[in-house]
Amino acid sequence: MLPIPFVPFKVHENIASISANTPQPQDSAPQNLAQQIDNLFQVEQPTTQLEQPTAQLEQHDEPPEVEFDIGDEDDPKSFDQAMKSAQAPLWHKAILEELNSMAKNGVWTLTDSTSSRKPIGCKWVFKTKRDSQGRVERLKARLVAKVFTHREGFDYTDTFSPMSSKDSLRLIMALTAHFDLELHQMDVKTAFLNGDLKEDIFMQQPPGFVERGKEHCVCKLNKSIYGLIQASRQGYLKFDEVVTSFGFIENILDDCIYLKVDKSRFIFLVLYVDDILLASSDFQLLLETKTMLSNSFDMKDLGEAHYVLGIEIKRNRSRKLLGLSQLNYINKVLKRFNMEACSPGDLPIGKGDRPSRDQCPMTEQEQANMKNKPYASLVGSLMYAQVCTRPDLSFALSVLGRFQANPGEPHWVLAKKMLRYLKKTKSLMLMYGHVDNLELTCYSDSDLAGCVDDRKSTSGYFFFWLEVRSLGEAKSKIIYLHPLWRLNLLDVLKQLGKDCGSKFL
Structure with missing residues (x-):
């Protein structure tokens, strides 16, 4: 084997359920494994347990006309639908919070409509936010611009905005465990509303909130807004300008990782759109950073980090252990593809499993049989778990991903085999120590x-x-x-x- 250069930030980890000094149980049932992990991290059992299936089918293939629940939430699709729903008062409150944030940031100025520039439309987007246990945390409303007619070089120029990689996130988690860092989380309430706009863009007034007596007026945007092609970039540039002015140094390989060193103290800042992780060796430095961010942006302090980007963070600081779990996400995936009651599997892919192009549909009947089977959605759902906390899925997904354009029945069976494996191993997590x-x-x-x-x-x-x-x-x-x-x-x-x-x- 030849020497190879080290890949920046490509640090992978150990998938484990219990520490090396803890003996493996003879019974590998998923619920026993979960108990072992909870005991290791001293986590209390949730008061509401998931119901176990009363019976298991032989093959657990879906009925001929099964409908897969590949949607996330039954959230309103329009302003009118939200106002007619049972949660209308809560959605209305979320809308007012968004409008207040926009007014505070001076996002637009009402002006007379000009015939030379046709204003773009806008719409409300509603989202139910949940915690690590799947409980409703809050309802969120966003005003999003419709930019179907925007032209490059006229309505926008540069659009690229960096995104922190999951490799970098896991690296920070490894360093947090090893150095026993303080790990806290903050949220930028209106991340995209902080960026300044250079272009002249006009927008219609928000649906349901047209100002009386000024129905003919339009909004001249002063700040970037959700939906604009350049919004993410402008928001990032503003954030980068602020944090670097306070002594943070941007990582050359990952533009969303910042480091500040003050003598013997240091702190990492990880930015992921509007989510911020702070990992600090000194609690006072952590507080100083929080104060700086709160003075510069409209922030929400979430305290110690327990759940970020769909990943649950568990810590045992007395043993300097940190674990990353996607148990709740995997349960959602199993439910989405009707595999909650499937038989657990031992491997994501077997030695004799050799998918090929010859297994792709060749006849119209074979293509019709695969038409309503969400193969690409299944592979994509598993891929998010793989890039975050489950590198043991890497090889199997790299194989199944080759057939997304025209998957056959054997490929679909192998994809469900991975779900069976996840059913058995969903309590596994990445563990870091010192x-x-x-x-x-x-x-x-x-x-x-x-x-x-x-x-x-x-x-x-x-x-x-x-x-x-x-x-x-x-x-x-x-x-x-x-x-x-x-x-x-x-x-x-x-x-x-x-x-x-x-x-x-």
Whole structure:
């Protein structure tokens, strides 16, 4: 095996349910596994338990005309629908909160309509926000602009906005566990409403809230608003301007990761659209950062981080353990594809499973049989779990993802096999801890022409960090993804004054 350069931020972790010093139980039932994890992190059992299926079918294939619940929430699709719903007072309150935030930020100015510039439309978008247990946390309303007719170079120019990768998020979680950092979460209430607009854009008044006596007026936008093509970029540029002025340094590889070092104190800031994670070695520095953000933006302090981006964070600080779980998300996926009562499976993909193009539909009847089966939605749902907390799904998803354009019945059966595996292992989580000897070791290997269709090879790589074995799978080109490979985990630790050895085999 040849030496390879280290991939910046491509740090994978150990999938585990209990610590290395805790013996594995003989009974591997999912509910026993969940109890082991809760005991490890000293988490109280929820008062409401999920009902267990009373019976299990032999194959658990869906009925011929089953309808898959691939929607998220039965939220209102329009302002009129929201005002006629049973939760109309709550939706109305959410709308007023949004309008108050816009007025506070000076998002628009009412002006007389001009015949030369046709105003764009807007609509209300409603969303039910839930916590890690699936309970309703709050109702959210957003005013979104309709920009179907916007032209590049006239209504907007640059549109790119960086997004923090899940690899970077997990790296911060690993450092949080190792250094026992304070981990808190904040929310920017109106992230997109902070960016300044350079272009002249006119918008119709919000549905249901046209100002009396000024029905002929339109809104001249002063700030970016949800729906505008450049909104995300403008909001990010404003945030970057503020935090860098307070001594935060932007990471070269990930523009949404910031680090501030003050003598022996340091703090990481992770930005994901409007969600902010703060990981600090000093509580006072954490408070200073929160004050700075609250003075600059309309912020909501969520305290210690427990649930972010659909990922539940569990900590046992006395043992310096941190776990990341997507149990609630996996339960939603199982429900969405009618696999809540399926038989648990042992593997995401078996040694004898070799999907190929020959299994794709060849006749009209075969295509008709697959027409109503949401294969792409299933693979996409599993992929989110894979990139966040379940790298054990990587290989199976890389195989199934090759057939999304024209999946066949055998591919659909394999996709459901992954759901059976998740049914058994849904309580597994990524675990991070602390060791005295920091050393990073990377191994790489590849099969030989493993794809039965084009005989292409698939490579994989192992990372050993903090003396914990970890596994990742990717195409060979991922290993050489970024030319700035020298700006990696070792450089981050160096900025913090920490030594970390490394070797590549």
